[in-house]
Amino acid sequence: xxxxxxxxxxxxxxxxxxxxxxxxxxxxxxxxxxxxxxxxxxxxxxxxxxxxxxxxxxxxxxxxxxxxxxxx
Amino acid sequence: xxxxxxxxxxxxxxxxxxxxxxxxxxxxxxxxxxxxxxxxxxxxxxxxxxxxxxxxxxxxxxxxxxxxxxxxxxxxxxxxxxxxxxxxxxxxxxxxxxxxxxxxxxxxxxxxxxxxxxxxxxxxxxxxxxxxxxxxxxxxxxxxxxxxxxxxxxxxxxxxxxxxxxxxxxxxxxxxxxxxxxxxxxxxxxxxxxxxxxxxxxxxxxxxxxxxxxxxxxxxxxxxxxxxxxxxxxxxxxxxxxxxxxxx
Ligand SMILES: [Zn+2]
Numbered sequence: 200x201x202x203x204x205x206x207x208x209x210x211x212x213x214x215x216x217x218x219x220x221x222x223x224x225x226x227x228x229x230x231x232x233x234x235x236x237x238x239x240x241x242x243x244x245x246x247x248x249x250x251x252x253x254x255x256x257x258x259x260x261x262x263x264x265x266x267x268x269x270x271x
Numbered sequence: 272x273x274x275x276x277x278x279x280x281x282x283x284x285x286x287x288x289x290x291x292x293x294x295x296x297x298x299x300x301x302x303x304x305x306x307x308x309x310x311x312x313x314x315x316x317x318x319x320x321x322x323x324x325x326x327x328x329x330x331x332x333x334x335x336x337x338x339x340x341x342x343x344x345x346x347x348x349x350x351x352x353x354x355x356x357x358x359x360x361x362x363x364x365x366x367x368x369x370x371x372x373x374x375x376x377x378x379x380x381x382x383x384x385x386x387x388x389x390x391x392x393x394x395x396x397x398x399x400x401x402x403x404x405x406x407x408x409x410x411x412x413x414x415x416x417x418x419x420x421x422x423x424x425x426x427x428x429x430x431x432x433x434x435x436x437x438x439x440x441x442x443x444x445x446x447x448x449x450x451x452x453x454x455x456x457x458x459x460x461x462x463x464x465x466x467x468x469x470x471x472x473x474x475x476x477x478x479x480x481x482x483x484x485x486x487x488x489x490x491x492x493x494x495x496x497x498x499x500x501x502x503x504x505x506x507x508x509x510x511x512x513x514x515x516x517x518x519x
Contacts, residue, residue: 213367215360216504217273222357225273229353236346240339246407257326260395262339265299267383267392267481269406271399 241268272503276352279499280492284348287491288341294487295340295480300332302477306394309469313396344488351378351492355500363429367504368497375493377421383485385417386410389456392481397474399464406462416455424448 241263243249244256256263263270307328313319326335351374359370390410398406428444435443465474 210364212362212364213360213504215357216276217356219357222273222353225277225353225356229277229349233346233349236342240343240346242407246404253325257331258335259339259342260326261300261303261331261336262295262343264303264392264394265295265336265477265481265484266339266343267387267485269390269398269403269410270393271395271403 241266245270273353273356275503276356276500277349278352279503280348280350280352280355280496281345282348283492283495283499284344284346284351285341286344286495287348287488288344289337290491291344291484291488292337292340295336295484296332298483299477299480300336302473302480303332303394304328305470305473306396306477309473310396313466340484340488344492347378347488348492348496351375351496355496359500359504362425367501368494371497371500372493375489375496377425378492379486379489381417381421382414383482383489385420385452386413387478387482388452389413389459390462391478393465394473394477397465397469398462402462402464409459409462413455413459417452420448420451420455423451 238247239255240259244253245263245268260270355371355374358374359367362370362373365373390406390413424444424447427447428440431440431443
């Protein structure tokens with residue numbers, strides 16, 4: 200437990216690497232894009248539909264079921 | 272630094288998605304096929320016309336599955352990298368690898384395991400297409416509840432730590448987590464749509480496979496990202512050198 204990193208005093212937390220202000224743009228734009236990817240795998244042409252038809256749904260269909268998203 | 276962690280998270284997520292695909296292909300696909308066979312059997316019994324096949328089964332279980340798992344791995348990996356950039360140095364005396372392992376374990380418990388106890392993964396046919404809106408909302412609501420409950424439990428642990436000590440603070444936090452999730456599961460409506468006659472063994476094996484796929488994702492992310500982040504954040508020269516002060 201104590202020798203996780205030898206530079207640090209035992210039991211002390213390392214210094215944080217990013218302030219919330221630095222993180223905000225990444226969280227907003229990066230987070231949004233990544234959420235959209237998950238949306239397309241998990242829910243497009245199910246509860247919501249951005250692209251008409253069922254091509255996206257049918258293509259990732261098995262992953263949707265196996266990852267645990269609700270489907271049919 | 273945030274950018275580096277984001278990119279590394281996506282790369283480790285790519286690997287995690289590939290491993291998840293392998294697991295899903297070997298353990299999950301046979302159960303999906305059993306479920307689809309049952310669906311076809313039901314349709315034949317009722318003389319229903321088969322719907323047109325938009326994407327062939329061969330594509331669905333290979334490239335489709337691969338695309339879905341890898342895209343999910345990359346996206347979850349990137350989000351993991353962003354959360355990690357915030358969490359490192361803010362979750363107690365954990366180093367680069369410990370922080371990664373803790374976050375991945377928390378993600379698996381709050382995104383997969385706890386929601387699974389209310390709305391488990393279902394193979395094709397188990398689920399009424401007419402209720403997809405309701406089931407989707409409930410699924411994501413449940414995940415939101417479990418993530419918030421886990422974060423709240425972490426705060427409870429931290430605030431009780433000075434007065435109660437590590438063991439009791441962790442016990443109290445665990446109790447808070449279980450209580451909040453249990454109340455949420457009592458309040459949220461159940462979904463019981465398994466058609467009569469659906470083989471119970473297939474349902475069981477499908478759900479176990481689904482848990483395994485998600486465990487593969489988070490385990491790979493937790494350990495893989497930890498190793499990568501350690502190189503980036505804690506490049507310790509003493510790790511590569513000879514052990515200091517060891518008797519020859
Ligand atoms: Zn489906």
